[in-house]
Structure formats: C-alpha cells, structure tokens
Amino acid sequence: MLCERYRLESVLGRGIMGQVWQGRDLPLDRPVAVKTVATELLAVPSSRDAALARFSRETRAAARLDHTNITTVFDASITADTCCLVMELIEGTTLEYLFDQQQDRRFDVPSAVSVAAQLCAGLSAVHAADLVHRDLKTQNIMIRRDGIVKILDFGLVKLLSDTDPRLTTTGEGVGNLFCASPEMLAGRDELDGRSDLYAVGCLLHHMLTGEPPFPTRQPALLASHHLASPPPLVADAGVDVPGDLQNLITALLAKQPDERPSSAAEVYAALAPHLPKPDPELAVRRTPAEDPRRPFLVPQGPMPL
Structure with missing residues (x-):
C-alpha cells in the first residue's frame, strides 16, 4: 500500500530508475499506473540524491502537461519513505x-x-x-x-x-x-x-x-x-x-x-x-479486439464491439 490509498497489483515494466505497476486507487476504485523508484537507488547515499532529483523533475514535468496524447498524472509523493508517480492506466x-x-x-x-x-x-x-x-x-x-x-x-x-x-x-x-x-x-x-x-x-x-x-x-x-x-x-x-x-x-x-x-x-x-x-x-462493425488497423481508421471511435 502506498500513500494509504494505492494498492500495487502487478508489475507492468522495469527500467533503470525503477518499476511501473498496475495498481488501484482504493478510495476512487479505479485502476492506475504507479511508477516507483528502485529501492537500490534510494539505499545508496551517493545515488539517492540524484535519483530523487531526477524523479522530482519527471513528476513536475509530467504534471504540467495536459493533452489528449500525453499520459495524465494523478498524484505524486516524494518523501523519505515513499517515492511514486501515479498516472492513468492506459488500456x-x-x-x-x-x-x-x-x-x-x-x-x-x-x-x-x-x-x-x-x-x-x-x-x-x-x-x-x-x-x-x-x-x-x-x-x-x-x-x-x-x-x-x-x-x-x-x-x-x-x-x-x-x-x-x-x-x-x-x-x-x-x-x-x-x-x-x-x-x-x-x-x-x-x-x-x-x-x-x-x-x-x-x-x-x-x-x-x-x-x-x-x-x-x-x-x-x-x-x-x-x-x-x-x-x-x-x-x-x-x-x-x-x-x-x-x-x-x-x-x-x-x-x-x-x-x-x-x-x-x-x-x-x-x-x-x-x-x-x-x-x-x-x-x-464487429471486429477483433486487437485489430491493429481499426484504431487508425476510426480515431477516437467507440470501443470495439
């Protein structure tokens, strides 16, 4: 549990900086993506400050953007105990x-x-x-x-x-x-x-x-x-x-x-x-759920039947 409201459920991806999880915002009962900083970066004093500075920069940059083609940021926490960025989960x-x-x-x-x-x-x-x-x-x-x-x-x-x-x-x-x-x-x-x-x-x-x-x-x-x-x-x-x-x-x-x-x-x-x-x-038209052509031919259209 992060920030007393986000439950981490499964790992979506890993990188040098940390992991991205599929999670759930419990008060709002909605799925979210949660990016966390790798614990090994935070455990070493020599890398901790740089990792936190970079993560802080990322959260501020992402949060100031509001556009359909950019992932929406919901929340962030950068403290001694928690370092996470909460975003929309894209289906x-x-x-x-x-x-x-x-x-x-x-x-x-x-x-x-x-x-x-x-x-x-x-x-x-x-x-x-x-x-x-x-x-x-x-x-x-x-x-x-x-x-x-x-x-x-x-x-x-x-x-x-x-x-x-x-x-x-x-x-x-x-x-x-x-x-x-x-x-x-x-x-x-x-x-x-x-x-x-x-x-x-x-x-x-x-x-x-x-x-x-x-x-x-x-x-x-x-x-x-x-x-x-x-x-x-x-x-x-x-x-x-x-x-x-x-x-x-x-x-x-x-x-x-x-x-x-x-x-x-x-x-x-x-x-x-x-x-x-x-x-x-x-x-x-009824189409396969993962038909790769459909999204481009019907931009912003209804979900596949």
Whole structure:
C-alpha cells in the first residue's frame, strides 16, 4: 500500500530508475499506473540524491502537461519513505507490440501517419511547456483501442532552462539509440524540440519499412550512423510512399536541427493530407479486439464491439 490509498497489483515494466505497476486507487476504485523508484537507488547515499532529483523533475514535468496524447498524472509523493508517480492506466498496447502484429512489420501510409500526427500533437504541448522529451521510442508509445496515441515516460525530459549538469549528462540523455538525435548523441546542451522531431522521423521510417533507419544493434556503430550517415530512403526498403511524405521524413532526419521542420505543428500540417479517410461503417462493425488497423481508421471511435 502506498500513500494509504494505492494498492500495487502487478508489475507492468522495469527500467533503470525503477518499476511501473498496475495498481488501484482504493478510495476512487479505479485502476492506475504507479511508477516507483528502485529501492537500490534510494539505499545508496551517493545515488539517492540524484535519483530523487531526477524523479522530482519527471513528476513536475509530467504534471504540467495536459493533452489528449500525453499520459495524465494523478498524484505524486516524494518523501523519505515513499517515492511514486501515479498516472492513468492506459488500456491498449505499445507501438512495439503492434509491429509484431503487422505483416512484414510494416504499417500502411495512413496508419503510420496517424501515429506520427498524434505524436506531433502531443509534442506540440510538450514543447510549448519548454520541455524536450528526449526518449521517444516504440516502447514509450501506447495505442489505445479507440485510436488515441499516448506518449509515455518523461524520465529523460529536459527543461530548456535546465542548466544543472548533474541532471543532463550525455550518458543519461541518449535514451534509446534507435531514435536518438545527432545533437543529443554529441552531448550538446542546446537541445530543443527539433531533437524530438528527429525521433518522429525515425519512427515514421520504422513504421513504413519495418526497420529503423539504422537497424544495427551495435551501439557505437548506431551512434556513428546517426551522427554521420545519410538516412536511407523508404523506397530503399521496397516501399512506395508519396514524394512529399518522403521529403518530410528526409527533412526530419537531417543531421542539423536548423535543416529540420521548425515545430511539431509544422510536421502535423505536412502529415495531414495523408491521414486516414473516415470509415463510418467500421465504427460499428464487429471486429477483433486487437485489430491493429481499426484504431487508425476510426480515431477516437467507440470501443470495439
């Protein structure tokens, strides 16, 4: 029991900082997700202060955001005895899991664009709050069954005004190398929202081709590709996409931030012509509960019958 109201029921995921649990808010009788800091970090004085500072930063950053495409924070507690962040429990699955359900691990253009457009909608709120997410990846993106895309995990979030080097070290900031921007890998302090847009470009390429732009799993080689190698075209994987969409992906994957689109809103506007066309009949058609196409074809539609 945490804070005399949250019962922890099962572990949803683990990371360096701690665990995410499925729990229940007992007074309100509703399911919640509870993120806790790893006890081993709190037990060692040398790591305790850094862990608490980072966790405090995450809770403040997440709590100040209010957007459909961002996980809602309900509560937080940072004391000598309790360190937890309570959030909405999202009924759905990760983008990573959906890749496994797709034939050839690819999305069609409308589905991929639907995910990317909603990411940009959420990022517009993140960036408007002077924050940079810095860790967008397939595991940190949830798809609800009604088609809503949710951005998770603000553990690496950076305040644009944050100048404390203890909280913004290069090792902490690289996040998932598959989507890490060149400037983040280079350890630059002047990160802005265009670093997140690079990750959107990586995810778009991944969704359309079934592989990240640079699919190697060797960290040093992967970082080198992000820093210096020209990104491949979607057509190189044998996939045809509209020319303007390829041009957008190429611009998002530019090595220099100044060569990318200037904002998430600009990217959304470029994606809009390729969003799924409405399919009213699908909204009331009986479909498999985990049909990966339905959420994108009926965004914010009723739950599957």
